[in-house]
Amino acid sequence: MIRYQTTQSKYDCCGCRACEQICPKQAIEMKTDEEGFLYPHIILGKCINCELCNKVCPIEHPCKPDSHPIQIIAAQHKDLAVLQASSSGGIFSLLAEYVLKHKGVVYGAAFDENMYLRHIRFDDENKLEKLRGSKYIQSDIGKTYLQAKEDLKAGRLVYFTGTPCQIHGLKLFLRKNYDNLFTSDLICHGTPSYKIFAKTLKHIEQERRGKVFSYSFRDKNIGGWSCCSSSSFYKDNKSQKNNYLKYDRNMYAYFQAFIRGHLMRYVCYKCPFCHVHRSGDITLADCWGIYKFKPDFPNITGGVSLILVNTEKGNVVWNNICTDVVQMPIEEKDAVANNANLRRPTPMPSEREHSYVNAFIHYPQFLKRYQPKTKEIIMLYAKYYLRHTPVFYCLYRIVKRICLKK
Known part of the structure; x- marks a missing residue:
């Protein structure tokens, strides 16, 4: 039986849904707690004690720290339009395009029409834009592990992207290696719940008297390649005009609470994936600190990606796309020194115990605490x-x- 069912400790579950999707008797339900995070609940009358749920848990069975990246690279897409539309160096787009050109399918996080963040499957390059950009919320995996397994069994090339726990959860769920599976994980700061993000959207809509239909956590049109540059588009209820919104106090407060580590899922503070021994074939991140160790990298202000090529499979894919990027090799020590979550999980601050209560019950206090x-x-x-x-x-x-x- 999965550990969380026994301990009821929120440090024992990342919400990846692997246990739910592997259960042969559909004996596991994912339920949302008061903060908006998903946790598994076993229907004891259906459970046959097969232990599959425990075997596919990425928190119970994290990846072993026994390997280092084959190469570590600072990289940037040569196409300036793609670069501008991306959060950092635009490398995800190249990887996804490579898979699509080989008649493959891509899985990643995208907002739906209700601004709910969920993992989706697509094989149409026109939908690629939805998956671009960093999204600082926990995406709902849904049934995409099952979908990916069907695609893999059908012989299609599958590119699955997500947080390290989501990628490792997928690999445990599959229970075998597939040559046609290619994965990218992220250097992850931690994940807030969708519920608190929805609270932010609600207050934007109330104050602006409109409906938010697009959200960017890092908009280069505002601050270039940076962290604090959230924007959104909303439709005015009265005029029905689309309005571009930047520096909204609600968006700023959300981002500040996130970046300070006050909104994470509890397991994020003890994340077993915060090291250079990665789950994905390729790891994608921002190449923070490149000004210090590669000051001659061209067009740094446009955004630069940090790429960790972790497997031979990842190396083959990288060698097939690298002609479309500007790149420089970098030292592992520089990558680790400038990305804290390659060294350790985000520390849990004392404010974490009150952040969700303030956001849901005393929102003016939450806003005052974090607004600029x-x-x-x-x-x-x-x-x-x-x-x-x-x-x-x-x-x-x-x-x-x-x-x-x-």
């Missing part, structure tokens, strides 16, 4: 208009580059 001060708002808008004034932005970049070299 007047000075910060002025600086954000100053940087935005600086970026959108070509002459001044060019001077700003020159000065910044000079300062970084000192």
Whole structure:
């Protein structure tokens, strides 16, 4: 029987649904707790004690720390349009396009028409845009492990992307290696629940008197390649016009609470995947700190991806797409030094115990705790208009580059 059923400890479950999908008797139901996270509940009358649920749990059976990446690379897509539409260096798009060109299918996280984040399956390049960009919420895997298994058994090339626990959960669920499975995991800071994100959307819609239909956690049109640059589009209820929204206090508060580690699922604070021994064939992340160890990398402000090629399969795929990227090899020590979650899980702050209560019951307190001060708002808008004034932005970049070299 799965450990969570016995302990009821929220440190024992990542919500990947592997146990639910492997159960031959459909004896496991995923239920949402008060914070909005999914947890398994066993229907004892249906359970036959086959132990499959325990065998496929990525928290119970994490990957073994016995390997290092074959190569680690700083990379950037050569197509500037794709680069601009991506959160970092645009490498996911290249990997997905490679699979689609080989008549494969891609699985990844995308918002549906109700702004619910779920994993989807697609084999149409026109839908690729939905999967681009970082999404700082836990996606609902749904039945995609079962779908992926059917695609693999049919001989199709499958590209599955997700957090390390989702990727490792998939591999345990499959219970065998498939040559036609290719995976990418992420260097993950942790995952807030959809419920708290929905609370943010609700307050945006109330204040703006409209309906949010698109959300970007990192919009390069605002702050270039950076973290704090959330934006959204909403349709005004009265005029029915689509409006572009940046620097909204609700979005800012959500992002600040996330980046400070106040909204994570409890297991994220003890994540067993925060090291260089990765679950995916290729690991995707931001190449933070590249200014320090590769200052000559071209167009850094456009966004640079950190790529960990972890398996021979990943190496083969990378060698097939790398002609379309600008790349430089980097040292493992530099990658680890500038990505904290390659060293350790996000620490659990004391505020974690109250963050969800404040968000759901005392939202004004939550907003006050994390929303930007007047000075910060002025600086954000100053940087935005600086970026959108070509002459001044060019001077700003020159000065910044000079300062970084000192």
